[in-house]
């Protein structure tokens with residue numbers, strides 16, 4: 001697979017060579033128009049993220065992806081790629097769920113440099129409407145497109161097929177952006193959050209959403225763990241289905257649950273190797289602090305304690321072949337240090353390109369990076 005960075009200089013000679021190769025080998029050329037979203041700062045820094053997300057998802061395509069690069073056409077940003085055969089229905093399904101995809105076009109085959117574009121219809125196969133993660137707005141919310149990117153990276157780096165019913169855990173789930181994104185993919189989603197108010201708001205919103213969409217559902221709460229001298233951890237679980245018929249059968253019901261508790265206690269709450277992916281946006285200490293320790297201290301900007309005390313439990317609840325994907329502020333902990341915590345726990349850190357190219361600036365105080373960790377099969 002050849003990846004050209006966005007500022008790679010491609011000469012006319014190269015273009016002619018590439019064109020010749022494409023015609024001889026029947027390569028197809030595609031352009032993705034990048035979704036601008038509603039956050040201009042995020043859009044501006046999301047070009048390298050889009051390349052990384054596509055390259056990682058491409059490993060699960062039925063065709064071979066080549067020449068993934070940024071192309072500016074009429075001042076609009078497109079992601080170009082070529083394939084050795086037409087995209088299959090499954091490839092299109094994966095593609096349509098990538099966080100940056102707005103529209104897909106096929107390029108004139110004779111000339112890969114052509115700007116004559118034919119639209120390619122993308123399947124719309126979301127389980128719950130993706131609007132779910134955009135409706136709640138609050139300070140400290142993780143950008144929903146960035147969250148979808150992390151989810152895609154987690155699933156496509158794991159050994160599991162994206163179109164199976166997977167189980168996701170977000171151990172620092174806030175009001176639930178990751179959980180809501182997971183529902184759009186049809187996954188069962190579980191969150192842990194230490195702040196009762198955030199949790200309450202997330203649950204109230206989800207209940208209202210299910211009611212407004214007229215989905216058959218139940219909501220129940222129970223204590224799932226109690227440590228001596230501490231308040232018990234309670235789980236609130238929603239079971240829902242898109243139709244009454246689907247609700248009748250346990251296997252076609254979906255689940256979303258939130259635990260009021262601590263990230264480090266994941267094993268005490270879930271008790272077995274069950275999650276296919278663990279995805280979370282660690283606290284940055286600006287709106288949300290990191291709270292660690294059995295008896296929570298005051299929040300800090302540094303998530304070291306949260307990470308180190310949580311890794312053993314996360315490892316135990318993650319299935320073999322599963323992945324952990326976490327975003328954090330790399331101004332506070334270096335990538336090397338972050339990787340070391342997971343390596344010491346004998347987990348594999350995916351560090352080669354494009355995994356090492358996801359770091360990007362959010363604002364003056366936050367440089368966000370994403371670590372991808374795998375539990376070997």
Ligand SMILES: C[S@@+](CC[C@H](N)C(=O)[O-])C[C@H]1O[C@@H](n2cnc3c(N)ncnc32)[C@H](O)[C@@H]1O
Pocket residue numbers: 140141142143171172173174175176177178192193194195198261262263264281282283284288289290291292306
């Ligand atoms: C960056 S926010 C996540 C925001 C979330 N993705 C959303 O969009 O709502 C991190 C969250 O971690 C929570 N947190 C901090 N320490 C925790 C701990 N030890 N266990 C569980 N949650 C924790 C904070 O209260 C905060 O809600």
